[in-house]
Amino acid sequence: MCSVQTVTTRNANIILFLIIILLFSFVSMIAANSAFMVTNKIYQGVSVGDIDVGGLSIVEAEQEIAAVFKERTSEATIALMYNNKQWRITAQDIELSINAGELARQAYAVGRTGNIIERLKERYLAVNQGYSLLLTVHYNYDKLGSELRNIAKQIERQPENAKLKPSRTLAHIGIFPEVVGRKVDLDKTIAAVTAKLNTHLTFRVNVVVEELMPAVVSNDLVHIDGLIASYTTHFDPWDQNRTQNVLLAAKSVNDILVRAGEVFSFNDIVGLRLDKFGYKEAPVYLNGVLVPDWGGGVCQVSSTLYNAVLLADLAIEERTAHFRPPGYVPLGQDATVADNQLDFRFKNTSLHNIYITGEVFGNQLVINIFGKQLENPPHISVIATDKRILEPNTLIKQDPNLELGKEVTDVEGQKGFLVSTHRIKKVDGKIVAREFLAADEFEPVDKIVRVGTKIPPNEQKK
Template identity: 65%
Template sequence: MQTVTSKNANILFFLLIIMLFSSVSMIAANTAFLVKNEIYHGVTVGDIHVGGLSIMQAQEKIATTFKERTAKTPVITAVYQNQKWTISAQDIDLSIQAKQLAQQAYDIGRTGNIIHRLKERYLAVNQGHKLPLTVQYNQEKIQSIFANIANSINQEPQNARIKLAKNFEIVPEIVGHKVDLAKTLALALDNLNTKITFTFTIPVDDFIPSVVASDLAEIDGVIASYITHFDPWDQNRMQNVILAARSVNGLLVKAGEVFSFNDVVGLRLPQFGYKKAPGYINGVLVPDWGGGVCQVSSTLYNAVLLADLSIEERTAHFHPPGYVPLGQDATVADNQLDFKFKNTLTQNIYITSEVSGSRLTINIWGKQIKKQPEIYIVSADKKILEPNTIIQQDQQLELGKEIVEDEGQRGVQVSTYRIKKVDGQIVKQELLGTDEFPPVDRIIRVGAKIPVQQPKPKNSTNL
């Protein structure tokens, strides 16, 4: 019997023989490859097969194929839904370096060390080796073309809305579209490096508007409305009223949602179109940015009261304004005072506003119900607050003289109630608040200047 050692020696001997034959075979194969002045089989440039061709043949095939495909056929076909845009080679100055690509194809399996070359040859023959087309094009032209395509597709979302024509009508929403331009260009250029002609779908993002037709489905009419008037000759104040009214126009407040006037209208600053107009700051009437916006918040406040919604935050003015009854105003100030209400109904409501002539109208739309409660806003417990008279000594005014510096103004304290009636019977009485508008003191300046006595003249004697 053979020993274990002799068996191992035999196995080793056979392995050496196998390795020797393999090496000889590899060398022979390599020698065979080298003697051929052709591109190795399996090599393609883009989708153009150039295996088995010489450099000159490959160059001619690449150039001819490129010319044939781009002569009458669009290079790029971009598609979005049922729209289609075609781009020709001439549109983007498209060209190809056929000679350079043929050389690159020929170099496959002929560069690097022996192991690397053999590996490239083996993979090319058995699995294929694809070179990118590496075309040249005008970057500015292709970007401009796709920018124009994007502009034709892009669409701002539009909310569903209520249209008042002959009949009540709900206009459906418009879904917004925006082309992902960076992704579109990347897809187009990636394809250009692998195919001479191709079709691809433009990536577009869709944007659903905040108000859709289903949000308005249960709304069938106006459930509350309020009107105030202003001076149309005060152009700055009118501009501020128009801007603020426009912000609340076409606004949906869903059931259970809290509305914030400051959040919706935003800051009343000149960069947003607001002008300086009279407004109270620390109790003094002075020109201020956005003066007059409080008329919009107060008009909305009264419409909300009549719609029987819940008031979450409301502040009275320092002095009562003349455009709403006493105790029915709602002042606002950037980042300080807000007007908020909650939609306590079981259905959504929709707010519209209109400025016409000297009139501001705010409507609240909702679902009309049978036996709609009657809502009344009344003032009670009115109390007049008399001003104080302030006497100020004036050292520059002659003694005994009086000048009324400020006539002063009476103040008032008032309680406001919301009363709900059904079939003529009061079913609820709600105290909305007690407002106190302080009086303005009467100021009188009293002279305190003591007149200077003139010296008496001396008697004189003529000599």
Template identity: 65%
Template sequence: MQTVTSRSTNILLFLIIIMLFCSVSMIAANAAFMVTDEIYQGVTVGDIDVGGLSITQAQQKITSIFKERTTKVAIITANYQERNWSISAQDIELSIQAEKLAQQAYNVGRTGNVLERLQERYLAVHQGHQLPLTVYFSQEKMQNILTGIAKQIERPAQNARLMLAGSSKVVIEPEVIGCKVDLNKTMAEATTKLNNKIAFAFDISVEETAPAVLAKDLEHIDGLIASYTTYFDPRDYNRTQNVLIAAKSINAILIKTGEVFSFNNVVGLRLAEYGFKEAPVYINGMLVPDWGGGVCQVSSTLYNAVLLADLNIEERTAHFHPPTYVPIGQDATVADNQLDFRFKNSLPDNIYIVSEIFNNKLVVSIFGKTLNNPPVIYVTLADKKVLEPTTQIKQDPNLELGKQVVEVEGQKGFIVATYRVKQIDDKIVKNEFLASDEFPPIDRVIRVGTKVLTPQINK
């Protein structure tokens, strides 16, 4: 029993000796660190090594290196792809507080309790301790410089386009990828790097946006499959302006196979704020001025091109009275939020619409995958019926008795049925009913005078 007790006592004494030895060693090591009045080895300010220097020496070194790196040379190189831009310290009024940085470096391993200080010194010597190179610069000037760079980089996305080379050959103009600089992210990246390095290069943060139409969407389109032309009076300025706006809206439009095209969605509302003018339109059988008059000529021209391209009609409405720019029964009227013209690309490949104005001509063309033996397609009328107008007599008490004035000339009405005929090798392979349209007659209106004149009596 005594032997066991003696052995335990010896072990306890041994542990106490070891602990005392470690404590003495730590105190000795700490004392060794405390002997120096210099910045501990391994301490850096940014990438500037100041270990082993006094505060004054560290301040001088930081000042010297900062001046050396910022005088007569660009300190920042901003990169995007193959382009780069240089920014000098003077451009952004860059400066540092060398005395403050030197003091911060000296304080490493000299704050906190004994264990914290010892640990910080040990890590500095063996693993290094980097302090941020805190710099001061004009945020406004940096922002202005980056904004100027952004203007040189940024561009809107542009669709790939189909270009005509001669009368029938087409070539593809590739798309342009859109670029937008993320100024906030770029500014943050530059600021972060400035706090660690005086001179550096970095990449500008750019978001790229692909357009809706890519060159690959047009690769199977090799020629013209249908075209239709109508004419207008360029002297009618307001109506011509409306035709131009609508024609431009439907120009260079890709319609993928299976997609449905909506005229109203593409052209938008016919409002003055979008450039549309007042021009004559038929409303309830009367020709009156309204915003967007003439747009229906564009929808009707497109309708006929679509028919000749053998595409499926999804929605089409005839005018109240047949217009003069297309054959009767081949018009397609549209109205904001009411009447639309829609068709589906029922072909196996994508198609591309081109709408052009030549003097007094509006030409709508549809390009697609051409066939070696394309069918002949045309539109024909059947069962045309004329509706004769009636004559209405209105008594006019303000008009002299017996006199007549024609108030409305009156026009004939029609009922027509239209068909789309498809021929291959002179044989009709399809006779497709399109629509039966009724255009009511406009009655002739005559005013007849009923005013009786009182004879004058000479006195």
């Protein structure tokens, strides 16, 4: 019984002791709070950033903040880093500033705003742990952006494809490695800078750079070890407009990788043949009539490529003959193209990537196709069969305005042709495949002659 009374008495003493402690703490809090209430200074323990303004009036705090900020910004720099390179931006470059008066007023408001619980909490933190406000800075966003764009110009570069490097004799193949492009992410870099400006005036930030991989890398070319097909056509270099068009189109199909199973589109690669892209007017057949048009001569490039593709034993997906047979390739071996209308397309049906080059040497256009050489490659040839000549008709038109019996030829007739083409594949001199390519008909152009029916006046009197 005595033991129970002893435990009860002990618990009562503990509770009494805790009550006394709470009373003293409450009295101390009331006393401290009363001390806060009677001062017109910023409460002790309050700072702006790391600038201590506790015990200062608003005016004194404003002066202190402004003085410290001025001293620090005189040598403050933002260091932008990339690949061991460094660029510096000063506070003056971006017009870095603060509103010292507003910051001082915010410091004075600590422990004086909000409900009683919020005020007591802020005062307690200020005295016991310290209460720090952000050193909010202002800067010229446009000037910061301008500084970063200038830095970006020194970092950025366009990606460049890996390229084949054939020797002059084409016996050896080297590779120019790719160049990885770089693009600065201005938004992310600015965000990284501004995130530190409120806590530091001198600091380092890494420029955020995105790497841009080119479409063709060295690994795409490693299996290409030699020339698998080549075709050459000739043109008149004195026809300047046509030559310009041939040069532009040849440049477009130069250094082109076609992956295994991929379909090549001439129109997609070369693009529109327009004046703004440098193309000139040169003669082309339009509805059977030779007229000047933009890009005349480009069809010689597509036709030269067509023949190289045939010799490389690749699959033809789309090919259209000209209205009239051109003179730079054998009959039936041409491939015409037209913007948004006629395309030349083929598929790389080999097991490896191929690489196309298109170059002009004097009056020669040369298309080469490089790929993986076979141990015993087939011999490919293109032959024309069932070749027929279609004779033109002569159309006589009477002309009452032309003297009787006089003849004038308005259109010189041209012969037409019918021709079928095949691709022949031989291995060890024996035909192993014969592929029908096309049956082309080039219609003849009729000869048109005007015959005069006008009777002279003296003959009419008789």
